[in-house]
Amino acid sequence: MQSGSIRVYPLQPGDHSLTSMQAYWALNVHNNQYGHLRHVRCSLDDLFVLTAGDDGNIFCFCLLPPEEQQKTLERKAKIPSLRVGLEKEALALDIEDPATYCIETAKQKMEKDNLRREAELKEVGTQRQLVELQRRFKQVLNDNQSA
Template sequence: MSSGSIRIYPLQPDDPGLTSMQACWSLSVHNNQYGLLRHVRCSHDDLFVLTAADDGNILSFYLRRPEELQRHQAQVPSPRAGVEAEALAPDIQDPAAYSIKTAKQKLEEDILRQKAELVVAGKQRRLAELQEKFQQVLMDNQNLPEHVRLTPEELQLDPVFNELA
């Protein structure tokens, strides 16, 4: 099928007219855009069904024998009737809509931006703390007796800092 799905029709043993092909199970297994089904084959012992499609995948499905189904009492849902009449999901035609890849990239960029903003906010907070501490040191220096007090030149660590500002 062109959508990459396979259909399974439960057949009855004594049904030469194939009247039991009214309903089927539909299983989407290959890529629905590039998964055009090319081959469906049963294994030599009829235990597996192999499918190959244009998406490059080869898939294998195990088929249980009727004895195993009865022994395990598998709960298989009823097949759906009228699946051929169902419309396929429409493609997104809006040129402004993001592709999944673009949306993922934008999300990753947003996460990186938020992390960077948190780092910047942390550094700004630390800088404000240091500036406050420096102002406190300046005030404590002014409160000292004049013979012990440091001059503004002595409080300057490196004159290059003034040149950079």
């Protein structure tokens, strides 16, 4: 329970020596550092199991009826066939060029470039406004002196 995982033991009816407890399913559901398992409860109708951990999560698991559990246990897992020819495929080469950016660095560089470009455009706009205001000021000044 300290690791945040729960174990499910499929017990057989009438197994008083608990020999069926040798096999179990382990589920890692809660955070193993901050999610120590604190509570495990069954619902009143025994169809659900609820778990609560220190990580603030609550999980709900649906329990199968005994007849469906037996069918599930009788089925064998199918192992997928091996892929042939994997050893002949060329491995992907690492990028060794120091001038190449990683995706995050490229994204940050692009954002920085966009911000710089926007600042430059704003600066040019402000300079144009200032030149226009200076021109109008000189014009008003000349008009006042000539009047």
